[in-house]
Amino acid sequence: MHPSASLVLLAAPAGISTQVLQVLGALLLLTAFATVAARHINGAIGIYAIQSFALAMVAVVVGYFTGSSDLYIVAVLTVIVKCGAIAWILRNVTNRLHLQREARPYLTIPVSLLICALLTLLAFFTSPAVVAPGTFLNEPPLAISIAMVLIGLFLLSSRRHAVIQVIGLLTIENGLFSGAIAIAYGMPLIVEFGILFDILIAVIVMSLLVTLIQRELITADTANLQRLKG
Amino acid sequence: MVQLALFQGLQILTVLICAPLLRGIINRLKAMVQSKRGPSIWQPYRDLWKLLRKGSVVSEHASWVYHAAPLFSFITPLIVAMLIPVLTAYPLPYAFMGDMLAGGFILSLGGFFTSLAALDTASTFGGMGSSRARVVSLLAEPVVILILFSVTLIAQVTIPFAVNQTLISTAYLFNPAHWLLAAALFMVILAETGRIPVDNPSSTFELSMIESSRTLEYSGQELALMEWGGAMRFFVLLTILLNVLTAPWGLAPDGGTNALTVLIAVVTLLFKMLVICCVIVVIESSIAKWRFFRIPEFLGTAVILAALAIVFFYLTRLS
Numbered sequence: 001m002h003p004s005a006s007l008v009l010l011a012a013p014a015g016i017s018t019q020v021l022q023v024l025g026a027l028l029l030l031t032a033f034a035t036v037a038a039r040h041i042n043g044a045i046g047i048y049a050i051q052s053f054a055l056a057m058v059a060v061v062v063g064y065f066t067g068s069s070d071l072y073i074v075a076v077l078t079v080i081v082k083c084g085a086i087a088w089i090l091r092n093v094t095n096r097l098h099l100q101r102e103a104r105p106y107l108t109i110p111v112s113l114l115i116c117a118l119l120t121l122l123a124f125f126t127s128p129a130v131v132a133p134g135t136f137l138n139e140p141p142l143a144i145s146i147a148m149v150l151i152g153l154f155l156l157s158s159r160r161h162a163v164i165q166v167i168g169l170l171t172i173e174n175g176l177f178s179g180a181i182a183i184a185y186g187m188p189l190i191v192e193f194g195i196l197f198d199i200l201i202a203v204i205v206m207s208l209l210v211t212l213i214q215r216e217l218i219t220a221d222t223a224n225l226q227r228l229k230g
Numbered sequence: 231m232v233q234l235a236l237f238q239g240l241q242i243l244t245v246l247i248c249a250p251l252l253r254g255i256i257n258r259l260k261a262m263v264q265s266k267r268g269p270s271i272w273q274p275y276r277d278l279w280k281l282l283r284k285g286s287v288v289s290e291h292a293s294w295v296y297h298a299a300p301l302f303s304f305i306t307p308l309i310v311a312m313l314i315p316v317l318t319a320y321p322l323p324y325a326f327m328g329d330m331l332a333g334g335f336i337l338s339l340g341g342f343f344t345s346l347a348a349l350d351t352a353s354t355f356g357g358m359g360s361s362r363a364r365v366v367s368l369l370a371e372p373v374v375i376l377i378l379f380s381v382t383l384i385a386q387v388t389i390p391f392a393v394n395q396t397l398i399s400t401a402y403l404f405n406p407a408h409w410l411l412a413a414a415l416f417m418v419i420l421a422e423t424g425r426i427p428v429d430n431p432s433s434t435f436e437l438s439m440i441e442s443s444r445t446l447e448y449s450g451q452e453l454a455l456m457e458w459g460g461a462m463r464f465f466v467l468l469t470i471l472l473n474v475l476t477a478p479w480g481l482a483p484d485g486g487t488n489a490l491t492v493l494i495a496v497v498t499l500l501f502k503m504l505v506i507c508c509v510i511v512v513i514e515s516s517i518a519k520w521r522f523f524r525i526p527e528f529l530g531t532a533v534i535l536a537a538l539a540i541v542f543f544y545l546t547r548l549s
Contacts (some may be wrong), residue, residue: 019404019405023404025406026406026409026410026538026542031289032411033538037531109530110526110530113534114534117534119539120541124545143545
């Protein structure tokens, strides 16, 4: 395509695409907060599925406005692997557990939410330093993905229930995925394949691990694992 | 000038007359969701009419506060109705009497007097109710202030008539900040007017009541004023949500205001109210009342939404 033609293609729909991406970005961030606020594990898994669907929509919108068909395939794969397979596996594991919710969290939910709000502020203040100027999608998507990574890390470190920790890890992965779309309009298709396959295998292994923890310790509370120290 | 005064009066009359209807509609819809027939939507009017013809029994320890509270609870929503766009899209003469912050304070004055009156007769349930209601409004107040300041930040004015035009302009209609603020305000309204999940408005169990235990002592005409005032407060708050923050369409336009456009404004307002009533009925039918100590979680979520709205506002302005 002629360079100026592609420029026109990018310039014309920028207003609409930015607004749609803003709404989807808000949805991503809200679902990240909702996983922190969820009381029941099954609720958190459902929210994760919604988040992954919003991510697939981001891929579709960016794919539409940049004209790269790879992103459509990535979006379809995301829906199949994350909303379908991973959510199903996690639900299956959770339904077999005795403990369906976080029993005694280290931090109460309002405190966790406030900390996540601070983490989001941190992400929004640091992202302009990271982003390369002149990209088609400007700061908000990147800031949101950094915020999601931080919230995922927080979830991973502040919760005791093994399945919630898995969801924290998956939130980090979603954040990195959306960051890749925001900066580079997605990675090469083969890399995306690899990541999605990796994540699927990781979830299967982790769910086996959760089942084993449950069999050994009766609960899926990871705080009890400290006693295994030699 | 006479015409403007007439419209001002019509705004107040709309709030006065339509407010009990909301409660009737919600109760009827809720009964229909539960596969019951439910009372007629005009039932609140019949209740008010019945109460207005009855005498009242007053505790001998009651002071003037007890008798002043129903008047405050009845009048404050009517004053706020002058400040906000109920029917017209342009400011009426009294609209500049106060901004949104003043409206919030006037509304909370009514709540303050209701709490005082509940303490005045030293009844146990009244005291419990007013202490709980104070906790809820203590938690809700910072959220309201945060929301009002964010709205002011976006619109650069505090007069509700100008705010709504800014929020539905193309720059902000689909902006996440706008909708996050609307969601936060809706949550605060649910908390402030004692709806599920904060309080159960149809509860008859005194120990768990928050809002309604404050009016347990009242009877007859004073109870009618209290009930009517509570209904109008709910109506005014929802009008702020609908006509200022989310959907200010159908209001009578500047210059073309006549009987027909005012009628259209009333009908669209009632239609929007019906939609929001359906949302409330869905919420009230699908979740139970939360434990009292989980209310900070509910309002904390509203704070988070409002704070995220500010973040999104600055981001979208930068880009």
